[in-house]
Amino acid sequence: MVELEGTKLSEKEIETLPGVIYYKPFTRYKFTAGYAVSVFLEGLKRGKIVGSICRRCGRVYVPPRSYCEYCLKPTDEFIELPDRGEISTAVISYISAKRGRLEKPEFVGVIRLETPGYREGSYEFAGLFHKICGITEEDVKTGKAIGMKVKARWRPPEERAGSILDIECFEPIGGGED
């Protein structure tokens, strides 16, 4: 690292400079999940992944939607999906929210869930955005991660809160390194 010349100001000194006004927003919300997503969250508590399907275009929504955004009509029914699928795409994130370097990088991706009973090509795949664990940086960099079979790692039933984090992450079937 190159040592730059000059006098470094402390965070405190910068804050007290005239012309700089520090302000910390205080905002709290209690978001309404709504009809369809509430069904999804209740499902997670029971260890189930629930989606909804639009029979007109065949799209499967996970989390479920009460309407199809492409057909602009209500979706037709809730369907239960297995907690398995394959990685459709994945990324390794090295940077924290404060732009510092993470000690341990985070893996997130989109899981293409299995939709048994629906013929390939007769539906749009059900993708779920989630954390991925048990894969390596190498897996992502070499493309080996794409298409990898994964399964949900559930929190123990007594710890589930009806939250997307009731699934800790998706991990390779047959175990991987963590």
Next chain:
Amino acid sequence: MTTKPRVAVIGMGYSGFQPTTPHASFREMMFEAALKAYSIAGIDDPRSQVDAFISCQEDYWDGIAIADEFAPEPIGGVLRPTFTVSGDGLQGVAQGVMLLKTGYFDVITVESHAKPSDIVDLGKIYEMALDPIYVRPTAPKTAVPHYIAALDAVAYMDSRESGEEDFAEVAAKNRNNGLTNPLASYAANVSIDEILESEHVAYPLTMYDISQPVDAALVAVLASDTAVDRLGAWDRAVWIDGIGYNTETYIPERHVYGTMPSIRRSALTAYGEAGITNPLSQLDFAEVDDRYSFMELLSLEEALLGEDSIELLRRGDTYPEGKFPVNASGGSLATGAPFEATGLMRLYYAYMKLLSMQEGRGLVVSWRGPPTYTSAAAVLSYYGGGEE
């Protein structure tokens, strides 16, 4: 010179109008409002029949940054031209009118929604709307900036032969008007005396003088005259004869208190387009801003509806059975103020009122509420089920 297309509202839909709506997300509310509007408009496939979509919203209300991205999906706008207006729904309607006037568009959807029940600290959101350097530190730490509106109310009282009893009369009129409106969650059988005896929230305003937030989504479908013909929508076409909008200033000490110049200029634009020279005699009714009771009086004066709106009120002209009904729906005082959807709510009542009249012309005025000095106004008309 080619004639510019004329523009009509051919359908409107709503969802909510309740203080809380725990059964639906704001997106589900938008969807419900959109389906109703399309159904009335006779649009079978909004995905192909609507040329552009406009959503009027603010990130902080939704609690989502870049909330624009959430706009297209519930109203049919996915992979279709969609944009947002960070302002009142009536400002969005003005954008839609301008697009339709170009002749390149035939059908446009305008949406706005509010879900104040999702917000825990509403006052803190309002605080974010104030100048961060020299207004936030000095502003009263009250929940909602009623004090900003009260500054106008005090100045208004001072400049007119007006007092709290006039504000109370507006509040009583509108809260009682709402008793016949199934969407009016805040309607009340309340008397002028009861209002005068209640405590002030910010002098001279009592809780009855102040509208409450309400959850609602509204959608309006706008169409050019060609599209009205094509869709056979003459029976449900309410024409927008003129529309205007503008902002005065965000600087509280520079606003001219006791006046609302943004309403005056918006109304003048709308009247100019509509060819209105004597508003009180050329219009049949008005749905004007009443987020605060005194704002109804001020809105009427700024929209040039008579020299003295207090006189109109005292004569009984602005009551539902009077010569010039104002906020017969109950206004925001009875139905609540759904943030940026408030203007579309005014439009909705005017639309329904005009459809129920054989022929008529009405005015809609929307102010964006404190701490803004932004307003919009529109002149609407209906003349029945066929080409005139």
